[in-house]
Amino acid sequence: MAWDFETDPEYQRKLDWADEFVREEVEPLDLVWEHEQFVPLEGARRAAIEPLKKQVREQGLWATHLGPDLGGQGYGQLKLALLNEILGRSSWAPIVFGCQAPDTGNAEIIAHYGTSEQKQRYLRPLLEGELFSSYSMTEPQAGADPTRFETRAVRDGDDWIINGWKFFSSNAKTAAFLIVMAVTNTDVSPYKGMSMFLVPTDTPGINIERNVGLYGEPINGGSHALIHYENVRVPNEALLGGEGQAFVIAQTRLGGGRIHHAMRTIGLAQQAIDMMCERALSRETAGSRLADKQFVQGYIADSYAQLAQFRLFVLNTAWKIDKYNDYKKVRKDIATAKIIMPTVLHDIAWRAMQIHGALGTTNEMPFFRMIHGAGVMGLADGPTEVHKGTVAKQVLRDYQPTDGMWPTQWIPAKQQAAREKFAEFLEHEAGNL
Ligand SMILES: Cc1cc2nc3c(=O)[nH]c(=O)nc-3n(C[C@H](O)[C@H](O)[C@H](O)COP(=O)(O)OP(=O)(O)OC[C@H]3O[C@@H](n4cnc5c(N)ncnc54)[C@H](O)[C@@H]3O)c2cc1C
Secondary structure, rough: OOOOOOOOHHHHHHHHHHHHHHHHHHHHHHOOOOOOOOOOOOHHHHHHHHHHHHHHOOOOOOOOOOOOHHHHHHOHHHHHHHHHHHHOOOOOHHHHHOOOOOHHHHHHHHHHHHHHHHHHHHHHHHHOOOEEEEEEOOOOOOOOOHHHOOOEEEEEOEEEEEEEEEEEEEOOOOOOOOEEEEOOOOOOOOOOEEEEEEOOOOOOOOOEEEEEEEOOOOOOOEEEEEEEEEEEEEEHHEEOOOOOOHHHHHHHHHHHHHHHHHHHHHHHHOOOHHHHHHHHHHHHHOOOEEHHHHHHHHHHHHHHHHHHHHHHHHHHHHHHHHHHOHHHHHHHHHHHHHHHHHHHHHHHHHHHHHHHHHHOOOOOOOHEEEEEHHHOOOOOOOOHHHHHHHHHHHHOOOOOOOOOOOOOOHHHHHHHHHHHHHHHOOOHHHOOO
């Protein structure tokens, strides 16, 4: 009987250490350097953050998603899930623990498809946390449907020339390099006619036209770049994983990224429940505590139930990734976690905001940021609707259409079959009447 929901005591001790460390040492960074997670370390930030990273390494918790060959511990996804639900509370924590999106996914594909020169140049410093990367795939006229991408890369001798527009290339303004998806062959299907390129951000012709801000950030003061690639010349060695491989590479990248977001979301939703419960016990109105009102008890119970289901699903998915070591085999589950994630965070954060009254709606509490974050999660790495399509297609694979006119569970036909099966006994019963 192999089902076991317990964490081994040695790893639990590390999680307990991480829990306190994040609370005491890392969460305060969010309040001091709020939007600077992806700015390369220097000056005061380097002085404050390097010692924290050192402690994480000493605990053996640096980049735990990676195998030992890449400087990680080879712990796998289940252990990462348990750690990530702690890290999800803080926007700086993934940086301090060396497992931040989008760099984890970007590192994963360079590790998988990169040449040894590419690994040396991009992967090593990326894993050390010394530089950042940006994934440049979405275009202004096409996001969810990559077959409509128009950015072209055309051969010119030993080089490629890239032209086109990309939208929402997160962190491009501080990244050292971009992973650009471009059409390289228009004569074949888009699934075989696109390629990925590793392009240093300071290459001539890369024009960041705007840094689009999310809600609450200043206009043009965000970190999601609209980029005009204008005759960007890169050598053939910039090609990642061979010509026409972009779709295969993209799937490798997005599988891990999506489930890591789900893991961190558990921590954020738990934080909202913690705040909800504290408030329910602290506030009195109309003769009793909020915690004694049935509506509020409903909020707490529904939130607990929603998060418990989501958490178990994410942990089980992480366990399956470790077991099969193949994202394709777990695609349905990863897509399902991606579908559930925005709703769980939205609903729980909304209830927590509601029971905090007016204060809950202000920028002095984190609820609206969480609710907005839930909206973002329904789009980043693909819209919920597209993932629902993926899940439905995978679920339907296990079914066949019925042969006849009636469903196989049509009761009159089943009743007839049951009567025939027991005809001998039924006749005996009738004979005894
Ligand atoms: C915070 C954030 C960070 C991001 N970071 C990056 C990044 O680093 N790099 C990058 O390349 N991209 C990034 N993206 C872009 C993201 O991948 C796209 O937003 C996403 O793929 C959807 O594309 P779109 O925004 O063009 O929406 P569209 O493709 O226009 O879709 C809009 C809506 O149409 C509906 N829809 C679309 N397709 C279907 C369908 N097949 N069936 C039913 N309904 C459908 C859905 O409601 C969907 O939300 C980021 C997005 C966000 C919000």
